[in-house]
Amino acid sequence: MTIQWFPGHMAKATREVQELIKRVDVVVELADARIPQASRNPVLDDILSDRPRVLALVKTDMADETVTKAWQHYFEQNDEPVVLMNAKHNQGTGKLVQEVKRLAQPKMESLQKKGIQNRSIRAMIVGVPNVGKSTVINRLVGKNQAKTGNKPAVTQGNHWLKVSNQMDVLDTPGILWPKFEDPEVGYKLAITGAIKDERLVFEDVVLYLIQQLHKWYPEALKERYNLSELPSEGVELFEAIGRKRGCLIAGGDVDFDQAAEVILRDFRSQKLGPISLEKPKD
Numbered sequence: 001m002t003i004q005w006f007p008g009h010m011a012k013a014t015r016e017v018q019e020l021i022k023r024v025d026v027v028v029e030l031a032d033a034r035i036p037q038a039s040r041n042p043v044l045d046d047i048l049s050d051r052p053r054v055l056a057l058v059k060t061d062m063a064d065e066t067v068t069k070a071w072q073h074y075f076e077q078n079d080e081p082v083v084l085m086n087a088k089h090n091q092g093t094g095k096l097v098q099e100v101k102r103l104a105q106p107k108m109e110s111l112q113k114k115g116i117q118n119r120s121i122r123a124m125i126v127g128v129p130n131v132g133k134s135t136v137i138n139r140l141v142g143k144n145q146a147k148t149g150n151k152p153a154v155t156q157g158n159h160w161l162k163v164s165n166q167m168d169v170l171d172t173p174g175i176l177w178p179k180f181e182d183p184e185v186g187y188k189l190a191i192t193g194a195i196k197d198e199r200l201v202f203e204d205v206v207l208y209l210i211q212q213l214h215k216w217y218p219e220a221l222k223e224r225y226n227l228s229e230l231p232s233e234g235v236e237l238f239e240a241i242g243r244k245r246g247c248l249i250a251g252g253d254v255d256f257d258q259a260a261e262v263i264l265r266d267f268r269s270q271k272l273g274p275i276s277l278e279k280p281k282d
């Protein structure tokens with residue numbers, strides 16, 4: 001897959017997250033519930049030092065509920081604190097706050113022993129672009145106070161936003177640039193919107209999506225595209241969907257570019273239903 005990377009940007013974003021982590025008690029790492037592995041960046045393990053971390057699986061409304069539960073179990077088995085969230089509809093925020101408080105408790109007790117009373121817990125949100133960082137900050141804060149967008153963090157001057165009397169969150173989320181060598185991970189990040197569309201070869205990405213849907217969610221494909229049988233080959237299926245949706249060029253051949261856009265849009269707007277692209281045993 002051809003995706004253009006900017007190592008300079010990646011290094012800068014990592015340095016910024018590294019700087020921000022020094023100021024916080026707890027890190028909230030967001031991952032996309034549809035791709036809980038691909039949307040995590042292992043660089044966080046290297047720069048966390050001893051900061052406690054909670055993993056928030058967001059966009060659970062877009063993922064397959066059974067698979068998400070299996071992921072929750074998987075992370076719990078690995079002793080990773082995990083919270084399921086649907087930030088768009090404000091589900092899981094209370095649980096996240098509870099978990100941050102629990103993880104910060106040892107630090108708060110140690111501060112109290114040193115005579116520092118009433119210091120708020122400081123948390124920060126990190127994650128890959130578009131995973132839902134600003135949305136989660138807005139949910140935590142309760143009003144639209146958070147700055148949105150993937151802007152450089154440290155250079156803007158950071159502020160603390162009040163979550164409650166006992167907890168603050170950093171106003172600018174930490175951006176973790178997606179990192180992968182495995183092309184499948186790249187495809188998953190592209191499909192879910194963590195990599196900007198202009199950096200993608202649409203047909204490659206959508207062919208991968210079609211193959212995954214064919215394997216795991218054939219009924220969703222049949223229903224959405226009104227297909228009684230699914231061709232076994234990905235390319236033929238791609239073509240059949242293009243034809244059904246009227247994505248044709250002069251002469252009657254399928255316009256794969258247009259068909260790819262249609263399918264990706266359907267996936268992202270949940271026209272295919274809740275779908276997970278990774279399972280714990282993968």
Ligand code: G4P
Pocket residue numbers: 058059060061062085086087088089127128129130131132133134135136148149150173
């Ligand atoms: P970022 O700061 O990490 O870059 O992400 P941001 O919060 O801007 O969220 C990116 C997109 O994901 C937004 O959609 C947001 O609404 C959506 N989103 C965040 N959390 C959830 C969730 O739990 N469920 C669902 N379904 N969507 C979520 P958008 O299309 O860019 O904007 P809009 O739809 O809010 O207008």
